[in-house]
Amino acid sequence: MSRINKAFENKKAFIGFLTAGDPNLEKTEEYVLKMVQAGADLIEIGIPFSDPIAEGIVIQEANIRALSAATTVEKVFEQVKSIRRKTEVPLVFLTYLNPVFHYGYDAFLARCKECGIDGIIIPDMPYEERGEILDIAAKYDVDIISMIAPTSEERIGMIASKAKGFVYVVSSLGVTGVRSEIKTDLESIVEVIKKNTDIPTAIGFGISTPEQAKHFSQFADGVIVGSAIVKIIAKYGENAGDELYNYVKSMKDAIL
């Protein structure tokens, strides 16, 4: 059983996101381990990119902070290797395609395997464009995580039936960022996904409160929280550890 599968085994998963190198890579390691201690079941690590078109302002600014701190893909790999020595939590990258393409698909995915990365989410690589990377990812046992959006409609079956790892259900139109209200009929979307695949589903985009986490975990297998976590890091900088722990614990407790 893969590490990703284990994260969802007999429980609802809390998935936390942070941007690698925000405020620096040592802190990224510390914060990942803090979130794991607080009960996070899977961690998404964002590789910073100059132009993250699917992100709202909170994560855009984290990307800028990380790049200003001279974060490079190579340094991120090294830090992940170090994190992997300390925890068995599943780790997935969130990255735009260009840094991966530029590194070279084979070399990048080989490094993922070597450093202990279990999957990759690439927001600007839809189902139709996965062909160029899919076989290489399979060769190195890295799951390409598929996203399903409120606008996916008849595409849901096609995407879900070929999905690996878990299905990332995008809660709302637009970009990442905290939302007070999510109106999409996610229950129906999850239902269609479940008809097409046995792998778990996790809902992300806009979730920040324990109430939201509890609500969505009633029908999805997990919830993903990014901007709310990144906001804490933005606010507390190098001293965000305790705040992160408390926040993640409150979210995890809500979905238990």
Added chain:
Amino acid sequence: MTQEVIKNGRFGEYGGQYIPETLMNEIKRLEEAYEFYKNDEEFNKELDTLLKEYAGRPSLLYYAEKMTKDLGGAKIYIKREDLNHTGSHKINNVIGQVLLAKKMGKTRVIAETGAGQHGVATATAAALLGLECEIYMGKLDTERQALNVYRMELLGAKVHPVTSGTMTLKDAVNEAMREWTNRVNDTLYVLGSVMGPHPFPMIVRDFQSVISKEAKEQILEKEGRLPNAVVACVGGGSNSMGMFYNFIGDENVKLIGCEAAGHGIDTDMHAATIAKGSIGVFHGMKSLFCQNDEGQIKEVYSISAGLDYPGIGPEHAYLHETGRAQYVSITDEEAVCAFEYIARTEGIICAIESAHAVAHVMKIAPTMSKDEIIIICLSGRGDKDVAAIARYRGVDLHE
């Protein structure tokens, strides 16, 4: 050759649809709508009427006799896109796309703009056709081109200054894409160049190809033969793609694109994607981009805000790779000299973007024989640039 190169939205390896899942159904609907309307008689009739009666087409093909004599070589013709309504070739594309948006039942269009030419053109077409219009423009550009911001507002558009990233054109595209994912249902993103995810590079090229369709007929009528070369400036590449398109199959016609070399391609201050860029995936397409060793998109520079973009349309990348088109780099200084030259010689104040093409013709025309012919695509008029050129020359203007 041109028709069969597009396969699954690609020109060779370049192109594709590298966009968030949220946009996939919408981009497929756009593709279907375009495939339908491009062959629809009524759509084409309306488009033709708007181009003729409103935009002022066909644009003139003007024999630049003084320039020809002065340079002493090839015969120089100028395709006068600067005489179009709103002052540039941008209107050709926006009339087509905004009309398409209306046919698709959209009530709102959004667009990015650099210098403001595409924004003004989109706001114009939206005003005419009765659609709501919002324009995304880098905050730095809104300051450099305050007049164009006011123009767009006069035309009823809302202008959003973009404060993310480098606050220029690439960030305006990012923000327009983000806004499109936010409101896909009632909104069409009217892309301004032959870039972005398929079908945009094809749609924009098709709407701009009227330039070479007319130029070909006009030169055959005037000279009874095809030109030896056509020359146009390249940022994202829409006027050049329009100028090249109907000549691609005529292998004896050289296609020459002029990129912005800014302070020089050996400095960090340029926007010469073909000369200095490398293959990558950005803004929905696989193409060539100015990027660093990490695959981070680089900040680019040119005196011309319209050429100040870190990528190039995928069909240009393909024409470059196959060798069908040739791309050269022109510095700020060369472009400014050409701007001044064509003003004095022909009495035409052209856009600083177009001056990059003029500069290259000034280099090659004298090396060609008198019975050879060059057509320059003069993509826009230069009123918008006068103040910047004055500044460049150290002249302090007061209005």
